Amino acid sequence: MKFSELGLNEALLKAIKRSGFEEATPIQAETIPLALAGKDVIGQAQTGTGKTAAFGLPILQQLEKHAKAIQAIVVEPTRELAIQTQEELFRLGRDEHAHVQVVYGGADIGRQIKSLKHTTPAILVGTPGRLLDHLKRKTIDLSQVRTVVLDEADEMLDMGFIQDIESIFEYAKNRQHTLLFSATMPKPILRIGEKFMDHPEVVRIKAKELTADLIDQYFVRAKEAEKFDIMCRLIDVQGPDLAVVFGRTKRRVDELTHGLQARGYNAAGIHGDLSQARRMSVLKRFRDGKLDILVATDVAARGLDISGVTHVYNYDIPQDPDSYVHRIGRTGRAGQNGISVTFVTPNEIGYMRTIEQLTKKKMSPLRPPTDDQALHGQLKVAKAQIEDLLNDDLTKYEDEANAMLESYSAVDLVAAFLKNLSKDASDVKVKITPEKPLPYKGNGRGGHRGNNNGNRRYRGGHHDRRDRNDRHSDHRRARRGRANGHDFVIKKK
Ligand SMILES: Nc1ncnc2c1ncn2[C@@H]1O[C@H](COP(=O)(O)OP(=O)(O)OP(=O)(O)O)[C@@H](O)[C@H]1O
Numbered sequence: 001m002k003f004s005e006l007g008l009n010e011a012l013l014k015a016i017k018r019s020g021f022e023e024a025t026p027i028q029a030e031t032i033p034l035a036l037a038g039k040d041v042i043g044q045a046q047t048g049t050g051k052t053a054a055f056g057l058p059i060l061q062q063l064e065k066h067a068k069a070i071q072a073i074v075v076e077p078t079r080e081l082a083i084q085t086q087e088e089l090f091r092l093g094r095d096e097h098a099h100v101q102v103v104y105g106g107a108d109i110g111r112q113i114k115s116l117k118h119t120t121p122a123i124l125v126g127t128p129g130r131l132l133d134h135l136k137r138k139t140i141d142l143s144q145v146r147t148v149v150l151d152e153a154d155e156m157l158d159m160g161f162i163q164d165i166e167s168i169f170e171y172a173k174n175r176q177h178t179l180l181f182s183a184t185m186p187k188p189i190l191r192i193g194e195k196f197m198d199h200p201e202v203v204r205i206k207a208k209e210l211t212a213d214l215i216d217q218y219f220v221r222a223k224e225a226e227k228f229d230i231m232c233r234l235i236d237v238q239g240p241d242l243a244v245v246f247g248r249t250k251r252r253v254d255e256l257t258h259g260l261q262a263r264g265y266n267a268a269g270i271h272g273d274l275s276q277a278r279r280m281s282v283l284k285r286f287r288d289g290k291l292d293i294l295v296a297t298d299v300a301a302r303g304l305d306i307s308g309v310t311h312v313y314n315y316d317i318p319q320d321p322d323s324y325v326h327r328i329g330r331t332g333r334a335g336q337n338g339i340s341v342t343f344v345t346p347n348e349i350g351y352m353r354t355i356e357q358l359t360k361k362k363m364s365p366l367r368p369p370t371d372d373q374a375l376h377g378q379l380k381v382a383k384a385q386i387e388d389l390l391n392d393d394l395t396k397y398e399d400e401a402n403a404m405l406e407s408y409s410a411v412d413l414v415a416a417f418l419k420n421l422s423k424d425a426s427d428v429k430v431k432i433t434p435e436k437p438l439p440y441k442g443n444g445r446g447g448h449r450g451n452n453n454g455n456r457r458y459r460g461g462h463h464d465r466r467d468r469n470d471r472h473s474d475h476r477r478a479r480r481g482r483a484n485g486h487d488f489v490i491k492k493k
């Protein structure tokens, strides 16, 4: 459907055109008119299908230009996602000079306060902990907020965040309009969301599968100790432009990053224990294409939109089927193709089946490449590099080249050059600390959060909430273990 049929104003249509969007995606076509009509909306659509603009455009259109008050807030689960959303809303609202600001933890609160004092933003994007911090300090006022958006709504309403979200809703009690968006929306969570809403319209984009259509999903059966070597060989053979590798814990991410670097890959990691400056610089290098492989915990699973990610490797199978949907959704975005590969150890097969039941799509088995195939992949890359080099001006190397040709055969010289360029480092030993695969205790129900009840929301019990973002992925593990009726049962250590 055309954007011009959705009731958006000229300035926004211009911004949409500038962004290169030709047609509205289904979630945009269905939710924008509802949101413009002032309805509460729950929107669920596959990863990478433009949910940000689906809630962003109606908010921008409804801003009162000269009001000096926060008119809308958008709550995001991670700092990186908050920043990305602020940037997208800023881009879309640029022509009308919409003031969009972002607040998140790990950054100097004094500076944020100063900037909030200087100009009151019309739209404030933030992570729950930092938003609450500002609310308690009275450095932001939500009494005139008309619209509240929970992006990644199922995550925001799940146990780790729900208490913060309830408090934020208390502060924004004059709101007229609540919007919830996510690629996954388990029913029990949706019901919790409805409590904050007024007769919401539920828009579910009908798709055969929950995962984005354009992702080819594979799995590799491997023992824990074999995974690293197989992943390296796969990277060599598949030659991703940009890849994201997901690991289960921060230690995993650190070890995988060091291992990949030792083998000559251009990789860096992000997780919650790194400084915010470090997280941002790694992500920026990845976005700019200066980094080939981003290794991450689930802190990077949701929402991040980085064009050119061709491959997602789940070094560890996600413990939560929703998380699988989000992780692999970092590829196959906005009409691009993508490939995901999930490593499954022999006693994790049950997890894989539960994921497949949720996504309604089977992963295809992938045979680990042989060393020869991996070398072939590396040589392909090396040859491409040589072809590139041949386009450069090489005159100043010619004398030395001729001299070398007198002592060595051309074949030997080229072979040495190829060896040097191909990062054949399979002999570099890398030890990844084994982590016991989680025992799977399938109960045959096959459902997804089958008999959860509303009580789950009262079980959170976090001590230092402000810091939640940082510890989120580890908390998730603990939380899932306690969640009543969840299909993945986590044994206490
Ligand atoms: N109508 C459109 N046509 C083409 N591209 C679009 C359109 N709308 C949004 N996009 C682009 O698609 C990409 C994905 O959008 P977005 O990040 O909003 O997806 P999402 O649905 O929120 O995904 P996720 O579930 O992973 O958060 C972005 O780069 C965005 O600019």
Ligand SMILES: [Mg+2]
Residues within 6 Å of the ligand: 051, 052, 151, 303
């Ligand atoms: Mg999103």
